[in-house]
Structure formats: C-alpha cells, structure tokens
Amino acid sequence: MGFPHKKIGSLNKAAAASSLATRYPPIAQVFHWVTAILVLIAFLLAPEESEQQVYDPSGDFGRQLHETLGLAVLGLSVLRVLWLVVGTRPEPPEVARWMGIASKGVQGVLYLLLFAVPLTAITGAWLEGHPLTLLGGATIAPMITPSHPAGELITEIHTWLGNAILWVAGIHAFAALVHHYFLKDGVLVSMLPRWFYRRR
Ligand code: HEM
Structure with a gap:
C-alpha cells in the first residue's frame, strides 16, 4: 500500500482526484531535480580566486555562468515555494519521532540555504560595488549603496553557505538512500518519475 496524497495548500479538485498518489506530481519532481543539478553545477563552477581575479575580464565567462546558475536557483526556489502553497505531496510514511x-x-x-546562498552573493557583490554579470553580457547594477568591508564579509558568508548547502544536500541524499535500501518505504521513489523507476 502506497502513501495517501496530502494537500499542502487549499483544497482543489486535482488534489482530491489524486488522493491515492504515491509520488510527488511531475512539476514538483522537476523543481526538485533541476534545483539539485543547478546547485551542484554552480558549486563546481564557483570562482575561487581573490576578488580582483574573480572580477578580472579573463574570468568573465566562469563568473557569469556561476551567477546565472545561482540566479536560476533563486528564481526556481521562489516558484517552488509558491508551488508549496497550492501543490500536493504524498503523506510521509510512519517513522520514529526523531526521524x-x-x-x-x-x-x-535546505530551503533557507536555497535563498540565503544567492541572496548573500547578490548583496555581497553589490556592497563591493560590482554589478551582477549574467551570460550573454546582461548586467544588473548595484541597487544598494556600496560599503566594501561589509561586502567582503557578506561575500565570505556566501562562500561558507555555498559549501554548507552541499553538505546539507549530502545528508538529505544519504537519508533518501537509507529510506530506499533499509526502510524500503518508497520515500525516494516518490520523487522519481514513473518512466525512470517503476515500483516492483
Ligand atoms: C545556489 C547557488 C550558488 C552556490 C551553490 C554558490 C556557491 C559558491 C561557492 C561555494 C563559492 C566559493 C568558492 C570558493 O572560494 O571555494 C562561491 C563564490 C562566489 N559566488 Fe556563488 N554560489 C551560488 C550562487 C551565486 C550567485 C546567485 C551569485 C551572484 C552574484 C554568486 C556569485 C559568486 C561570486 C562572485 C563568488 C566569488 C566570491 C569572491 O571570492 O569574491 N554565487 N559561490
């Protein structure tokens, strides 16, 4: 027997019709996996040099790619939170209270970090007096008064949080594997598309 379907926000017909669904709806699965992939690539491509080198024209492409991916994560996270209000999800299985x-x-x-990582990056760059630089050459000029020391501090916090999100995502992924291989309760499968994994 799978999970009954749980409504997150207000009741709607689609939710009632899928009241016995055992998986997250496709849109929620897309949000989840696209966010995971973008965060991983943004992390792997994160600029590691000094401020001067990060903003040197020779580093334009790497920085623009990192900033574009990071802003896409922020945009997706906003849509995802809006979806939480109206969307549905399977009822979680019975587990120990601590679990x-x-x-x-x-x-x-993880939700907090999905907002804090990009927002600290944007604030730090603007306080340092740098525009956001996106792929294709688009820029977004600072919308706050620069204060370089504060910008350096917040940029440092961004790098810490950028590393932390990978650790927390790692714990989250490990827990999903424990559910799948030891508890065998279908939690991981609920986030996998039917075409990718069929329950036996
Ligand atoms: C979820 C998305 C993001 C992740 C996971 C992430 C991760 C990271 C990490 C780990 C670093 C430090 C690299 C190191 O020194 O080892 C970094 C640096 C940086 N990130 Fe992000 N970042 C994200 C989003 C953004 C966004 C939206 C921007 C746009 C402003 C941005 C701009 C930068 C810049 C400019 C640096 C270099 C900072 C410096 O040393 O001056 N990041 N990022």
Whole structure:
C-alpha cells in the first residue's frame, strides 16, 4: 500500500482526484531535480580566486555562468515555494519521532540555504560595488549603496553557505538512500518519475 496524497495548500479538485498518489506530481519532481543539478553545477563552477581575479575580464565567462546558475536557483526556489502553497505531496510514511523531526529540520535548512546562498552573493557583490554579470553580457547594477568591508564579509558568508548547502544536500541524499535500501518505504521513489523507476 502506497502513501495517501496530502494537500499542502487549499483544497482543489486535482488534489482530491489524486488522493491515492504515491509520488510527488511531475512539476514538483522537476523543481526538485533541476534545483539539485543547478546547485551542484554552480558549486563546481564557483570562482575561487581573490576578488580582483574573480572580477578580472579573463574570468568573465566562469563568473557569469556561476551567477546565472545561482540566479536560476533563486528564481526556481521562489516558484517552488509558491508551488508549496497550492501543490500536493504524498503523506510521509510512519517513522520514529526523531526521524520525522530530523527530516523536517534538514529540509527546512535546505530551503533557507536555497535563498540565503544567492541572496548573500547578490548583496555581497553589490556592497563591493560590482554589478551582477549574467551570460550573454546582461548586467544588473548595484541597487544598494556600496560599503566594501561589509561586502567582503557578506561575500565570505556566501562562500561558507555555498559549501554548507552541499553538505546539507549530502545528508538529505544519504537519508533518501537509507529510506530506499533499509526502510524500503518508497520515500525516494516518490520523487522519481514513473518512466525512470517503476515500483516492483
Ligand atoms: C545556489 C547557488 C550558488 C552556490 C551553490 C554558490 C556557491 C559558491 C561557492 C561555494 C563559492 C566559493 C568558492 C570558493 O572560494 O571555494 C562561491 C563564490 C562566489 N559566488 Fe556563488 N554560489 C551560488 C550562487 C551565486 C550567485 C546567485 C551569485 C551572484 C552574484 C554568486 C556569485 C559568486 C561570486 C562572485 C563568488 C566569488 C566570491 C569572491 O571570492 O569574491 N554565487 N559561490
């Protein structure tokens, strides 16, 4: 027997019709996996040099790619939170109380980081007096008064949080594998498209 379907926001007909669904709706799965892939690529392509080198024209492409991916993560996260209000999800399985609390805690921290990582990057760059630079040459000029020392501090926080999100995502992925291989409760499968994984 799979999970019954749980409504996140207000009741609608689609939710009622899929009240016995065992998977997240396709749109929620797309949000989840595209976000995961973009965060991973943004992390792998993160500029590691000094401020002067990061903003040197020779580093334009790498920085623009990193900033574009990061802003896409922010945009997707906004859409994802809006979806949480109206969307549906399977009822979580019965687990030990501590496990339920830990799982909610990790997911909450991940949501916070999905906003904090890009927002600290934007604030730090603007306080340092740099525009956001996107692929294709588009730029977004600072919308706040520059203060270089504060910008350096916030940029440093961005690099810490950028590393932290990978650690927390790693814990989250490990927990999903524990559910799949040890608890065998279908939690991981609920986030996989039917064409990718069929329940036996
Ligand atoms: C979820 C998305 C993001 C992740 C995971 C991420 C991750 C990181 C990490 C780990 C670093 C530090 C690299 C190192 O020194 O080892 C970094 C640096 C940087 N990130 Fe991001 N970042 C994201 C989004 C953004 C966005 C939206 C911007 C746009 C302003 C941005 C701009 C920068 C810049 C300019 C640096 C270099 C900072 C410096 O040393 O001056 N990042 N990022």
